[in-house]
Amino acid sequence: MRILVQKFGGTSVANLECMKQVREKTLAARAKGYKVVVVLSARSGDTNKLLALADEYSRDPDSAEVDSLVSTGEQVSVALFAMIMKDAGVKARSLLGFQIPMKTDQAHGKARILGIDNEKLTALLNDYDVLAVAGFQGITECNRITTLGRGGSDTSAVALAAALGCECEIYTDVDGVYTTDPNMCSTARKMDRVSYDEMLEMASMGAKVLQIRSVEFAKKYKVPVHVRSTFTDTPGTLVTQEDSTMEAVLVSGIAYDKDQARVTLRDVPDVPGVAYSLFGPLADKGVVVDMIVQNPSRNGKTDMTFTVPRGDLKKTLTLMEEIKQETGAAEVLHDLHVSKVSAIGVGMRNHSGVAAKAFAALRAMNINILMISTSEIKITCLIEEKYTELAVRTLHDAFGLDKDSMLG
Amino acid sequence: MRILVQKFGGTSVANLECMKQVREKTLAARAKGYKVVVVLSARSGDTNKLLALADEYSRDPDSAEVDSLVSTGEQVSVALFAMIMKDAGVKARSLLGFQIPMKTDQAHGKARILGIDNEKLTALLNDYDVLAVAGFQGITECNRITTLGRGGSDTSAVALAAALGCECEIYTDVDGVYTTDPNMCSTARKMDRVSYDEMLEMASMGAKVLQIRSVEFAKKYKVPVHVRSTFTDTPGTLVTQEDSTMEAVLVSGIAYDKDQARVTLRDVPDVPGVAYSLFGPLADKGVVVDMIVQNPSRNGKTDMTFTVPRGDLKKTLTLMEEIKQETGAAEVLHDLHVSKVSAIGVGMRNHSGVAAKAFAALRAMNINILMISTSEIKITCLIEEKYTELAVRTLHDAFGLDKDSMLG
Numbered sequence: 001m002r003i004l005v006q007k008f009g010g011t012s013v014a015n016l017e018c019m020k021q022v023r024e025k026t027l028a029a030r031a032k033g034y035k036v037v038v039v040l041s042a043r044s045g046d047t048n049k050l051l052a053l054a055d056e057y058s059r060d061p062d063s064a065e066v067d068s069l070v071s072t073g074e075q076v077s078v079a080l081f082a083m084i085m086k087d088a089g090v091k092a093r094s095l096l097g098f099q100i101p102m103k104t105d106q107a108h109g110k111a112r113i114l115g116i117d118n119e120k121l122t123a124l125l126n127d128y129d130v131l132a133v134a135g136f137q138g139i140t141e142c143n144r145i146t147t148l149g150r151g152g153s154d155t156s157a158v159a160l161a162a163a164l165g166c167e168c169e170i171y172t173d174v175d176g177v178y179t180t181d182p183n184m185c186s187t188a189r190k191m192d193r194v195s196y197d198e199m200l201e202m203a204s205m206g207a208k209v210l211q212i213r214s215v216e217f218a219k220k221y222k223v224p225v226h227v228r229s230t231f232t233d234t235p236g237t238l239v240t241q242e243d244s245t246m247e248a249v250l251v252s253g254i255a256y257d258k259d260q261a262r263v264t265l266r267d268v269p270d271v272p273g274v275a276y277s278l279f280g281p282l283a284d285k286g287v288v289v290d291m292i293v294q295n296p297s298r299n300g301k302t303d304m305t306f307t308v309p310r311g312d313l314k315k316t317l318t319l320m321e322e323i324k325q326e327t328g329a330a331e332v333l334h335d336l337h338v339s340k341v342s343a344i345g346v347g348m349r350n351h352s353g354v355a356a357k358a359f360a361a362l363r364a365m366n367i368n369i370l371m372i373s374t375s376e377i378k379i380t381c382l383i384e385e386k387y388t389e390l391a392v393r394t395l396h397d398a399f400g401l402d403k404d405s406m407l408g
Numbered sequence: 409m410r411i412l413v414q415k416f417g418g419t420s421v422a423n424l425e426c427m428k429q430v431r432e433k434t435l436a437a438r439a440k441g442y443k444v445v446v447v448l449s450a451r452s453g454d455t456n457k458l459l460a461l462a463d464e465y466s467r468d469p470d471s472a473e474v475d476s477l478v479s480t481g482e483q484v485s486v487a488l489f490a491m492i493m494k495d496a497g498v499k500a501r502s503l504l505g506f507q508i509p510m511k512t513d514q515a516h517g518k519a520r521i522l523g524i525d526n527e528k529l530t531a532l533l534n535d536y537d538v539l540a541v542a543g544f545q546g547i548t549e550c551n552r553i554t555t556l557g558r559g560g561s562d563t564s565a566v567a568l569a570a571a572l573g574c575e576c577e578i579y580t581d582v583d584g585v586y587t588t589d590p591n592m593c594s595t596a597r598k599m600d601r602v603s604y605d606e607m608l609e610m611a612s613m614g615a616k617v618l619q620i621r622s623v624e625f626a627k628k629y630k631v632p633v634h635v636r637s638t639f640t641d642t643p644g645t646l647v648t649q650e651d652s653t654m655e656a657v658l659v660s661g662i663a664y665d666k667d668q669a670r671v672t673l674r675d676v677p678d679v680p681g682v683a684y685s686l687f688g689p690l691a692d693k694g695v696v697v698d699m700i701v702q703n704p705s706r707n708g709k710t711d712m713t714f715t716v717p718r719g720d721l722k723k724t725l726t727l728m729e730e731i732k733q734e735t736g737a738a739e740v741l742h743d744l745h746v747s748k749v750s751a752i753g754v755g756m757r758n759h760s761g762v763a764a765k766a767f768a769a770l771r772a773m774n775i776n777i778l779m780i781s782t783s784e785i786k787i788t789c790l791i792e793e794k795y796t797e798l799a800v801r802t803l804h805d806a807f808g809l810d811k812d813s814m815l816g
Contacts, residue, residue, distance in 0.1 A: 019465070054488070054491065056424060057424055057488045058494075058495050061491050062491050062494050064501070065488075065494075071483075072483050075480050076458070076477060076480055079462075079473040079477035080465045080473075082473045083462065083465050083466040083473045084465055084466060093472070094476055098506055099552070143506075
């Protein structure tokens with residue numbers, strides 16, 4: 001039995017016309033002989049309407065009830081899709097989280113998938129040619145409905161493909177993964193292939209093509225993920241395992257993230273545990289700290305600088321004022337007008353000089369680097385926000401991404 | 409553990425204000441020491457919107473998918489209700505058909521309840537003080553969502569009360585069951601008690617207070633059903649087993665049904681099986697035939713007259729034309745302007761002369777009786793529609809229903 005998982009987002013099922021386009025994609029896969037598992041999101045806007053309803057009714061909506069409430073969005077999508085699939089003469093049915101069952105832990109609103117009953121699913125694929133599966137939702141051991149968090153339908157799809165040992169097609173409104181944001185850099189090029197690790201770094205930098213947890217899942221279970229467009233038939237980008245051709249490329253993409261703010265606590269007494277006294281409370285408040293720089297100590301004092309998402313800045317500054325009092329630090333500084341720019345590539349692992357090349361390119365444009373952080377396959381620079389576009393284009397050209405280097 | 413089932417319809421949960429009124433009723437029962445199972449319908453209008461969606465998407469929507477689709481209406485209600493119950497400090501949770509589980513057969517759209525896991529429900533009532541149960545929905549053996557048909561939430565509520573061995577309160581926009589329609593007869597009186605059989609006859613005559621299947625269920629499992637108003641605190645009407653005080657009353661209510669059409673097939677050859685040749689095909693088309701009169705045969709021919717709901721008249725006439733051809737009957741006649749008026753009372757079982765009294769009262773008003781049918785506890789007359797109000801008032805007075813005869 002040849003199986004394919006296809007996933008479509010909320011805009012792809014927003015109305016009957018859109019849903020018929022989705023049906024064409026599924027029928028095309030049927031025509032190639034595939035049994036198709038179609039994972040759908042809620043119709044565009046439905047999830048937000050349901051969340052608004054929860055907020056209207058309760059000042060602090062119970063998270064388990066919110067999950068049961070919002071999961072109706074996907075339930076509506078898959079029932080309608082199964083109907084129109086049957087109208088096209090295909091043996092199809094809808095499948096909800098509890099019917100699969102898509103077992104998750106009990107972390108309502110951001111549940112993690114524990115397992116999928118592969119046998120049951122295979123038996124259903126013997127009876128039906130198309131299964132319309134509600135994305136985003138699962139079921140706990142106690143039979144309560146959970147949701148996987150925003151964008152969770154991607155994860156549902158990859159998890160189903162992992163359980164079935166097949167490829168997963170993720171349909172979106174762009175036609176693949178680009179070397180950088182095409183809206184920012186006209187020479188951006190669609191990649192034919194990208195490694196899981198590179199995709200992870202890009203997703204964590206705000207590239208919105210794939211949800212980060214779905215990529216982690218795909219990497220863990222080696223699921224080939226084909227990112228492609230709902231509106232064209234051209235091949236998209238295959239997210240897959242690294243291979244030697246990928247490693248031959250130094251940098252495969254440039255990502256950026258403007259949703260950043262920088263905070264500095266000046267002249268903190270440099271005693272053991274000072275980092276924890278700052279970042280422990282931030283973690284407790286759910287603030288994700290990204291880049292962290294600690295200056296070398298002078299006179300027993302140091303400066304701690306870090307970045308947070310802009311939405312968390314207010315919360316962060318309130319906390320830092322408290323910590324300033326407690327620790328006797330000199331002052332709290334912040335800067336809203338910063339952004340991160342990263343060069344990403346698995347090829348960096350085996351090459352030196354990539355960082356130096358990036359710094360040289362930015363200097364040539366007189367772009368001042370405020371902070372630097374590096375990983376095995378990524379170099380990130382914090383810069384003034386106004387230079388974001390220039391920096392992205394500069395790095396894109398510097399690493400030759402405008403040319404099809406994978407084949408050249 | 410003292411348990412009470414409360415059921416509220418769609419208008420009672422239409423918006424936050426309404427739902428808060430429902431909460432007051434539940435909190436009042438809590439204050440009396442009850443654990444409360446609250447059965448809710450979809451918010452007013454939601455079910456129709458979902459059904460319209462199915463019709464928009466498919467020319468012949470799959471019934472299993474329609475059930476999964478429309479069941480989201482109740483899912484939304486109970487999640488919201490559980491939230492506001494928790495906001496009031498009550499240990500509450502929502503419960504869907506598959507979570508109870510409310511097991512049904514596979515007749516999608518009009519499923520019948522097969523059983524409720526009483527142990528599981530009791531265990532949940534140990535953990536929670538209020539369970540917000542989605543009415544109208546169940547689950548098949550194969551784990552597919554079913555619905556019980558329009559008004560099915562009444563049946564859900566009574567079935568839960570039967571499983572838990574407790575009373576069931578059905579809240580509605582009227583304050584009980586009346587001796588007849590108060591909009592039609594100003595002397596109509598709210599009954600304190602009414603028997604299951606009387607309620608069944610009234611429901612079958614279009615009294616919209618209780619869904620007929622819920623009354624059948626209540627009768628079968630001897631569940632006391634208290635019909636009362638969402639908007640007042642006055643006691644309503646208790647639907648319960650017959651007792652001697654009920655039998656002392658000849659007629660306890662007058663019901664009517666204007667949704668009737670009369671069809672006559674003239675001069676049908678009166679051969680064995682002629683009735684089946686008419687009513688078999690009608691049953692196959694799902695047309696519910698009510699009153700049937702077959703005239704004594706003359707010259708080997710007879711007239712067959714019967715009534716059907718007006719919405720089924722077109723379908724019925726098409727069929728009758730075919731049967732006219734097949735059987736060689738003379739002609740098909742029909743009359744849209746007819747209605748049924750009934751006198752109902754368990755006391756009739758042991759008294760004669762009730763029919764005669766009804767006929768005399770109608771004759772005194774010059775109301776012509778077109779057809780008559782009787783049961784053990786009901787006399788029904790088909791009359792011209794324009795006389796409906798007059799006939800109802802005449803019979804109501806003739807049987808002394810304007811006076812509180814149960815106590816007098």
